[in-house]
Amino acid sequence: MTPFSFNRATDRDQALTLATRGARFLGGGTNLVDLMRETVERPAALADVTGLSREISETPDGGLMIGAAVTNSALAAHAAVRTRYPVLSRAILAGASAQIRNMATVGGNLLQRTRCTHFYDVEGSRCNKRQPGQGCDARGGFNRIHAILGASDACVATHPSDMCVALAALDALVHLASASGTRTLSLTELHRLPGDQPQIDTVLEPGELITAVELPASALAAHSTYRKVRDRASYAFSLISVAAAIEVEDGRIEDVRLALGGVAHKPWRATRAEESLRGQPASLDTFRAAAEAELAAAVPLSENGFKIELAKRTITAVLAELAGVDA
Amino acid sequence: MPITINGSPVPIPSDPRVSLLDLLREELHLSGTKKGCNQGACGACTVLVDGERIVSCLALAVQYDGRKVTTIEGLADGNGLHPLQAAFIEHDGFQCGYCTPGQICSAVAMAGEIARGMPSHVTGELDSGTITLTRDEVRERMSGNLCRCGAHNGIVDAILEVYGTADARVLEAAE
Numbered sequence: 336m337t338p339f340s341f342n343r344a345t346d347r348d349q350a351l352t353l354a355t356r357g358a359r360f361l362g363g364g365t366n367l368v369d370l371m372r373e374t375v376e377r378p379a380a381l382a383d384v385t386g387l388s389r390e391i392s393e394t395p396d397g398g399l400m401i402g403a404a405v406t407n408s409a410l411a412a413h414a415a416v417r418t419r420y421p422v423l424s425r426a427i428l429a430g431a432s433a434q435i436r437n438m439a440t441v442g443g444n445l446l447q448r449t450r451c452t453h454f455y456d457v458e459g460s461r462c463n464k465r466q467p468g469q470g471c472d473a474r475g476g477f478n479r480i481h482a483i484l485g486a487s488d489a490c491v492a493t494h495p496s497d498m499c500v501a502l503a504a505l506d507a508l509v510h511l512a513s514a515s516g517t518r519t520l521s522l523t524e525l526h527r528l529p530g531d532q533p534q535i536d537t538v539l540e541p542g543e544l545i546t547a548v549e550l551p552a553s554a555l556a557a558h559s560t561y562r563k564v565r566d567r568a569s570y571a572f573s574l575i576s577v578a579a580a581i582e583v584e585d586g587r588i589e590d591v592r593l594a595l596g597g598v599a600h601k602p603w604r605a606t607r608a609e610e611s612l613r614g615q616p617a618s619l620d621t622f623r624a625a626a627e628a629e630l631a632a633a634v635p636l637s638e639n640g641f642k643i644e645l646a647k648r649t650i651t652a653v654l655a656e657l658a659g660v661d662a
Numbered sequence: 663m664p665i666t667i668n669g670s671p672v673p674i675p676s677d678p679r680v681s682l683l684d685l686l687r688e689e690l691h692l693s694g695t696k697k698g699c700n701q702g703a704c705g706a707c708t709v710l711v712d713g714e715r716i717v718s719c720l721a722l723a724v725q726y727d728g729r730k731v732t733t734i735e736g737l738a739d740g741n742g743l744h745p746l747q748a749a750f751i752e753h754d755g756f757q758c759g760y761c762t763p764g765q766i767c768s769a770v771a772m773a774g775e776i777a778r779g780m781p782s783h784v785t786g787e788l789d790s791g792t793i794t795l796t797r798d799e800v801r802e803r804m805s806g807n808l809c810r811c812g813a814h815n816g817i818v819d820a821i822l823e824v825y826g827t828a829d830a831r832v833l834e835a836a837e
Contacts, residue, residue, distance in 0.1 A: 341678035341724050361725075368681075368720045369701050381678070383725055408714075412780050417788040428783045432806020433772065434708055434717045569783065569805035 336371050343383040347546065351514050353382035354542035360384045362404065362443030365435050370448065374457055375465055385440060388546055391415070397552030403442030403545045407498065408433070410441060420550055422559035422578050426501035429563040432570050442545040445499060445509065445525065448536060449492035449600075450572050452477050463489045464533040478636040480572055483643055485599040490533030491636055493597055494526055495572050497563060500596035502548065503604045504578040505556055510547040513540055522548070526601030533600070555580045555590055562653045563596070564645060573597035575646045577653045583617045588658075595629075598646060605629045608650065617658040619651060626650040663728040667692070668736030674727050682726055683707045683718035686733060694734035694763045698808075705807035708764035709733050715771035717806075734763035737770065746770060749820035757811035765807045765817055772803045773825045795826050 342358065344350035354360065358380035361367055370376040388402030391413050399415055410416060411427035427436065453460035453473045461470035473481055473491050481491045499522065507522040525537050539545075550556075559580035565571040576596035582589040591612045593605040608625035615621045626647035633643045655662040664671035665682075667690065675685055683700075686692045686709070698706030700719045707718040710732040737744045746766050749755070756762045776799075779791045784802045793799065800818045809817060 336679045339678060341722070343725075361722075363720075364722055364725065365702055365717075365720050368722060372701070385725065408780070412778070414789070417781065421788050424781065424788055425783075428781060428785075432705065432717075433775065433803060434705060434715045434768065434806045435702060435720075437714045438716050438720065569802050 337374065337377040337379075339371075339378055340380045341383065342381070343386060345386060347387060347512060347544070350382050350384050350387060350544055351512060351542065353380070354544065355514050356380065358382040360442070360544060362440035363406065363435075363438035365431070365439045366443060366447040370455075373455055375448075375455060384442070384544065394549065394552075399550040401441055401548045401550070403440060403547055405441050407431070407436040407439045407441070407444060410498075411436065418557065420501075420505060420553075420556045420559065422504060422556065422561045422580060423498070423501040423550070425561035426497040426563075426576075426578060429561060429573075429576070430497035441498070441548055444496055445502075445522075445545060445548070446537065446539075447494075447496055450495045451481065451492040454492060464492060464529075467532070467534045473636075475637060477638070479638045480574060480597065481636055481639055482599050483630075483633040483635060483639060483646070484595075484603055485528045485601070486634065486636075487529045487531065487533065489531050490529035490600065492529065492533065492600055494536075494599070494601050496602065497561070497573065497576060497596060499526070499602040500576055500594045501559075501561055501578045502550075503594035503602040504559070504580060504592040505553065506551055506592070508549040508551070509545060510549060511539065511543050512546050513543040517546075519549075523602070523604045529600045536600075553580070555582050555592060558582065558657060559592070560653065560657060562649060562656075564649055575642055575649050577646075577649050579650075579653045579657055581612075581617075581654060581657045583658050586616055588612045588615050588617050588621070591654075593625075593629075593650065593654075595646060595650070598633075598642070605650070607631075612654075617654075617660055619655060619660060619662065622651040622654040622658075622660075623647065625654070665723065665726050665728070666730045668731070668733060675723050678722060678724045680723050681719055682709070682716075682721040682723045682731070685723040686718065686731075692733050692735050695767075696760055696763060698760070698764075703808075704761070704764075705768060706761050706764040708768045708807060710767055710771055713771065713774055715768050732767070734767055737766065744770075745824050746820065749823045750817070753816040753819040753823065754813065755816040755820040756809070756813050761807060761809045761811075765804070765809065768804060768807045769817075769821045769825070772800075772821075775803070776825065795822065797822065 359378040608629035698704035
């Protein structure tokens with residue numbers, strides 16, 4: 336590990352000041368410490384922000400404000416999340432292990448980097464995300480867990496988070512602070528597609544800090560779930576995951592939220608499928624047609640062509656389960 | 663502020679690169695906690711921090727000042743075994759033993775999570791408040807601790823003997 340200086344930020348202003356001097360923010364360390372040990376990341380300074388914003392509170396309009404330093408475990412266990420946003424508890428509990436969920440923070444989960452093995456393989460693989468312009472060994476290499484939507488010639492990596500897939504479906508907002516002020520983004524705007532700059536995962540400015548994630552009030556969200564398909568029954572990154580919420584009245588789909596994980600460089604809000612579902616009868620044919628619409632643009636790699644059909648089947652099955660339609 | 667490790671204060675290392683795991687093993691010679699993958703994938707280095715389980719390999723020791731760490735050496739009461747240690751022996755919950763300290767620390771914290779009603783990936787109702795510790799629940803909740811000898815069945819048996827409810831044992835017998 337490359338030597339670095341360490342400071343624990345006692346408040347937001349101190350954290351932002353440390354960042355203007357070049358420090359990287361450190362949450363639970365479950366991703367960044369690992370990447371530093373592998374020398375994928377070599378920050379000269381770290382600012383520990385785990386002491387900031389550890390609260391989950393009700394917002395005036397009936398939503399929840401989640402401090403960025405709340406642990407994944409605490410968020411999944413929170414009573415209001417379990418009853419009003421079950422998709423979020425389910426997504427978090429489907430990710431990592433209990434030990435890692437106890438350490439990992441909400442802010443860190445949003446900013447975790449891809450689990451592409453070629454990205455990690457400093458000595459043996461070319462990677463445009465790790466070293467811009469070097470080339471991509473994943474495209475013709477180990478790409479079983481890689482992207483089928485929104486990839487580029489430069490990068491086929493996926494975003495590994497389960498939590499973010501649920502947040503994308505829940506219309507979550509991300510609150511940010513920097514030396515020049517504060518701003519709020521939609522979660523779906525935070526992460527970017529790789530294009531020709533795959534080294535940049537998000538639209539965050541240098542030194543910008545995630546301070547909170549906000550869940551808007553949603554009647555729909557209480558009827559939501561998350562399904563993760565992976566190579567092992569537990570403790571594995573997703574091949575395909577689906578976060579969904581649906582409201583069916585008199586057999587018609589009144590409203591729906593759908594997001595996919597394991598398919599792209601960012602948590603994938605399935606807007607095409609949502610458009611094709613609204614107002615339609617809640618049936619297997621409708622669900623399958625929506626899945627077909629969303630995956631129409633999918634492009635397989637050498638080892639992950641199965642994911643296109645797997646995504647369609649998982650979307651259909653999850654919507655059928657939520658809508659009470661026999662599969 | 664020092665870290666309290668098994669009841670004793672320990673100064674924070676001057677080099678922030680030192681992991682909690684390396685502090686335990688290399689500086690304090692508490693070698694019960696094991697280094698397996700050193701990347702958060704195997705759980706051999708699991709310890710308790712303020713009663714919660716973490717992987718000490720991904721923990722920078724400097725982040726844990728003022729916290730209370732318990733390792734496998736801190737679980738037993740003098741020369742008497744922790745009930746879970748005795749159950750692991752009884753049920754052949756290990757062969758080589760390398761993963762065992764992590765398994766036992768992990769299971770001790772898991773029991774606390776169950777007592778608080780913390781759901782898992784396989785829990786049916788998220789808001790029921792009580793968890794029945796079935797075999798599936800144990801396997802899911804212990805999935806962060808790998809055993810390459812394949813002693814998982816004995817591990818689950820040992821955990822169910824100590825922490826399983828009478829209801830769960832009836833379910834077990836029926837399976």
